[in-house]
Amino acid sequence: MDPNFWIERWKNAEIGFHREKVHDFLPRYWASLGLAAGSAVFVPLCGKSYDMVWLAAQGHRVIGCELSPLAVDAFFREQDLVADVRPEGALAVWSAGPFTIWCGDIFELPQEALRDVAAVYDRAALVAFPPSLQVRYAETLLTLLPPEAPMLLVSLAYPDGQINGPPFSTPLAQVDALFADTHDIALAETRDGLDESQNLKARGVTSLDETAYILKRT
Numbered sequence: 001m002d003p004n005f006w007i008e009r010w011k012n013a014e015i016g017f018h019r020e021k022v023h024d025f026l027p028r029y030w031a032s033l034g035l036a037a038g039s040a041v042f043v044p045l046c047g048k049s050y051d052m053v054w055l056a057a058q059g060h061r062v063i064g065c066e067l068s069p070l071a072v073d074a075f076f077r078e079q080d081l082v083a084d085v086r087p088e089g090a091l092a093v094w095s096a097g098p099f100t101i102w103c104g105d106i107f108e109l110p111q112e113a114l115r116d117v118a119a120v121y122d123r124a125a126l127v128a129f130p131p132s133l134q135v136r137y138a139e140t141l142l143t144l145l146p147p148e149a150p151m152l153l154v155s156l157a158y159p160d161g162q163i164n165g166p167p168f169s170t171p172l173a174q175v176d177a178l179f180a181d182t183h184d185i186a187l188a189e190t191r192d193g194l195d196e197s198q199n200l201k202a203r204g205v206t207s208l209d210e211t212a213y214i215l216k217r218t
């Protein structure tokens with residue numbers, strides 16, 4: 001997928017995926033990952049999500065990765081934080097308080113970025129990629145993360161062909177295809193997500209399952 005697609009989305013403030021509140025699956029299911037206080041959490045394709053603020057409030061160090069510098073800048077400004085910014089290979093590392101956001105392509109993230117990560121929170125990251133890149137994304141997580149790190153995954157599924165992604169419909173069969181060889185996959189909750197996704201409704205989606213999965217390495 002062309003990175004410029006996302007760069008332009010942020011430039012034009014076309015960010016219908018962004019929520020002005022914490023996603024309710026996060027506080028509901030996060031404890032089931034059983035993490036130690038103070039551990040580091042990875043939020044791939046983080047945007048400027050408030051979910052990162054909630055995770056930090058639980059005592060976590062939050063490590064994000066986001067392509068758009070506009071998004072990263074907006075995140076720190078909205079949190080009244082002044083970030084220290086340093087270049088690191090093809091990426092830039094923005095950090096302040098409990099937050100470190102690697103600004104650049106997740107596929108160029110160096111191994112050391114995620115060395116001490118205890119868990120992953122994926123909301124609207126996997127589904128942002130078309131199926132071929134979802135395979136690369138899953139492989140990248142496997143390669144970069146410590147082997148025991150579990151994941152809370154929030155995925156979306158809608159009837160085939162209703163819209164051109166993103167988001168790309170990612171039902172259980174696809175989550176299985178990507179992760180079942182390496183993880184136990186527990187379905188925590190599925191709910192109708194259409195009311196909260198007016199932009200997808202307007203694009204022609206007629207039903208939307210939003211599902212929380214808990215993935216633990218086997």
Ligand SMILES: C[S@@+](CC[C@H](N)C(=O)[O-])C[C@H]1O[C@@H](n2cnc3c(N)ncnc32)[C@H](O)[C@@H]1O
Nearest residue numbers: 006017045046047049066067105106123124128
């Ligand atoms: C659908 S949004 C989700 C953002 C966030 N997780 C949330 O819940 O609001 C996907 C985000 O991923 C970023 N992104 C897309 N491709 C990326 C890549 N290859 N590496 C890093 N970030 C990427 C986009 O700029 C966008 O902010």
